[in-house]
Amino acid sequence: MDIDSSTNLQTPFNGEPFTIGNNNDPLQAQNFDKGGVGVSYKDLDPINNGGDYRQNEGVDIDKTNDVSGGHHLGWLASDEWLEYTTDVNQGTYDLKFRVAAPNDTSGSLNVKLDDKLLGKVTVTGTNGWENWQTIELPNVELDGGEDKILRLEVGDGGNFNLNWLAFEQKDANNGANDKNNKVENVTVESKSSVLNAVEAQNTNNVNTSNVKARSANDFLDSIGVIVQAGNRETAYGNFDSVIKPRLDELDVRHVRTNVSPDDNKTITRLKELAKLGIEFNLVMDPRELSPNESVGLVEKFGSAIESVEGPNEWNHTRKETYKGQNFPEGLRNYQADLYQAIKSDPDTANIPVIAPGLSNAFGVKTDVAELGQVKADFNNAHHYPSGKQPYNDELFWHLPIYYKIAGGDKPLIVTETGYFNSVQYPKGVSEEAAGKYLPRLLLEYFNLGIERTYIYELINDRSSDSREFNFGLLQSDGSKKPGFVAIENMIDILDSGGAGSSGGGNSLDFALQGDTKNIHQTLLSKQNGKFYLALWQEVPSFDLNSNSNINVPAKNLTVNFGGNIKQAKVYEPNISKESQKTASNVNSMDISVSDKVTLLEVNA
Incomplete structure (x- = not known):
């Protein structure tokens, strides 16, 4: 009134x-x-x-x-x-x-x-x-x-x-007058061009025949999770009973972590995870080891180290220093020395170096301009969706900024993203909503060409209502949240058959019939000839104003194929890794699409 x-x-x-x-x-x-x-x-x-x-x-x-x-x-x-x-x-x-x-x-x-x-x-x-x-x-x-x-x-x-x-x-350099330290003449996609490209993938193609598939293996290889392995006083201390078996169940291939060179117990545990086929992105910090000492630490792990990353979020407090200098000079100089040390040693020269991750809580655009372009093989983003659906306008505002950290010609890795489940705090979402958002986020970022996405984090550090301790895919006691279940099932469905998960490059003749508004998709294929069409409604699943789940009605669509196919199966990873519906020798398939990812397996 x-x-x-x-x-x-x-x-x-x-x-x-x-x-x-x-x-x-x-x-x-x-x-x-x-x-x-x-x-x-x-x-x-x-x-x-x-x-x-x-x-x-x-x-x-x-x-x-x-x-x-x-x-x-x-x-x-x-x-x-x-x-x-x-x-x-x-x-x-x-x-x-x-x-x-x-x-x-x-x-x-x-x-x-x-x-x-x-x-x-x-x-x-x-x-x-x-x-x-x-x-x-x-x-x-x-x-x-x-x-x-x-x-x-x-x-x-x-x-x-x-x-x-x-x-x-338009004048956000804040007095950084040294041209060598500025981001100038970098060719990056604008927000609008990125947005248009993703719109084409997610909407125009839903009714287009002969859609080219990408490799299922490439998608699986884009998924990572953050494990704070050295924090043994927290839930991460339960290594044998929780951390190791849950990572084995999740079957994720990539872990982002950090470790002190003298922490032999954590190093031993990471080597145990390496036996499961897990590879590591190690975050380096001059407060723990010099650039040359970083080389020695990497060599301890051998082939288990797939990348190293610059220091974490020095722009947040600006108190961390390297050789007496804080952000931005200290971070810029350390990154250059780290890159030089890694690339100068023949045993580590082929290991990619990722740019340092910057907090975007306080104006990352200005901080990137201050920092200038750093020495790295990959750009880096810490991008949290702020409790919103993964495909949102904030993402496209930030993407051109992230591509300036190491240069527009370098790929992008998102080394931190996720949702916290303390709904009493602003931007918190329910576990149920996070379970819908996280698989969609992995697919959306893959559609954008992001090389890898690390979810923050594997487990809640401890039992607490604090937002900082509720990002985990697992409760602090190791019990699975819906997000863990959905990602575990999605990986298992796409990875079934082992080496057959490779593939990509071939096309599937299909079109969607029905109300395709807000329907997003990813088409994957394996070497064995099977296709996997991921479909979902890219809409909000949680109301941040009322702190309540949104009941999104499913849309009944028909997938029309260019001819008869041998078999089609419908999977719902949020529910099970088993198929929910099967049809054989058909030229169309009715499918219900909600705000959860649905996978349609097609054996053409």
């Missing part, structure tokens, strides 16, 4: 001002300030049309079908306005607005900061209320300061939807 709130105080929606210039995430339009009508917003009617979010406010908010998920503002009309409390870093920005509108729209937004008009952006038709496009107000000079009020005023009739606005700083 919209009541007179003119005596209310205006406060930021999330308790803290939105930071402009130190935050790469967009400002969600529905998160306008608290205070009520006449204080933080004006709406022409007292009803929240849409009514799906902030029901007690008069602003019209509806669920969005945009790739980011969440909500958008709708029913916008002239003379309506909204305000947001911000902390601003002074600089020049391109302001970007995510909008959708019918073709007869010619609305506008006046953008003000502390009553100073920054500019006017015109919104024209996008061919539909849910056909989203990004428009821009370029080269806007913003004065720095705290608690500055950003105001959006609707004009020229309105008649459009607004999802978010973003601030892309």
Whole structure:
């Protein structure tokens, strides 16, 4: 109900001002300030049309079908306005607005900061209320300061939807004047080109014949998990009873970890895991060993070491140092020395070196510009979906940044990602939702060409409600969460037959019939001629506002093949590694697709 709130105080929606210039995430339009009508917003009617979010406010908010998920503002009309409390870093920005509108729209937004008009952006038709496009107000000079009020005023009739606005700083190098330390002239895909490429894979191809398959083995090889092997005082100390047998069951091939050179017990345990066929990415840190000592540690493991990685998230606190220097100089210099040491020794010269992982909690775009391009064979990303579905707009904002760390010609490895299950904290999701999101995340990142994805982490460190101790695929006692079960089953289904899991390059003649909106796919094949079509609805499975699971109705689709096939089987990894449905000598197959990954095995 919209009541007179003119005596209310205006406060930021999330308790803290939105930071402009130190935050790469967009400002969600529905998160306008608290205070009520006449204080933080004006709406022409007292009803929240849409009514799906902030029901007690008069602003019209509806669920969005945009790739980011969440909500958008709708029913916008002239003379309506909204305000947001911000902390601003002074600089020049391109302001970007995510909008959708019918073709007869010619609305506008006046953008003000502390009553100073920054500019006017015109919104024209996008061919539909849910056909989203990004428009821009370029080269806007913003004065720095705290608690500055950003105001959006609707004009020229309105008649459009607004999802978010973003601030892309154009002078974010913060005084890094040495050209050798800047990221310049790097050829990377823009956010829009990456987005378009993935849209083509995930939507256009669902009704296209002769889709080229990728290797099932390559997908399995893209999956990794983080194991904090040296933390023996935590749940990781239960090596023989939990860690080793669960890794054996999960059958993942790659583990990211770190170990001190004098920690012989952990080294022995890692060598035991190597006997299971596991290979290691070792994270190096000058506080534990010098670059030359890193070479000696790698040589202790022999062929079990598949890569080494620079130090972990030095941009987070900026207190770690190398030769008296902290971030960015200390990290840049250590990475160069580590690379030189690894590549100079004939026993380790062929081991890839991964760029250091940077925290994206405090503005990774600025930190990458400060750090400059480092010596590495792979780019590195620590990208957590913030409790959202894996395929979301934040991912595409960040991808071009990650490709600048080691250079746009280098592949990308995501060395940290995942979901935590403490729903009382912002961005936490239920174990059930994480069980749906994680297999989808692995497939989405594989579709993007990301070389490998390491899930953080194998097990909850300890029994605690804290967000930091609830990222695990396992409970602290070793019991399996839904995410572990789904990934274990998916790996087992795709890896059945051993060497037959290799393949790729051949095509399957098929098309999907039915409502394919938000249906995403990955087509894999094995050397034995079998195809595996992964299908899922790429939609939110958890409501971060109400902290509740979303019941997503399954879509009934038909897979039409180009001719008769010998056999088709349907698998649901979240339920079982056994097939749920089988058909023989058919030219089509009915299949139910939900927000969980479904695998269709096709023996053509």
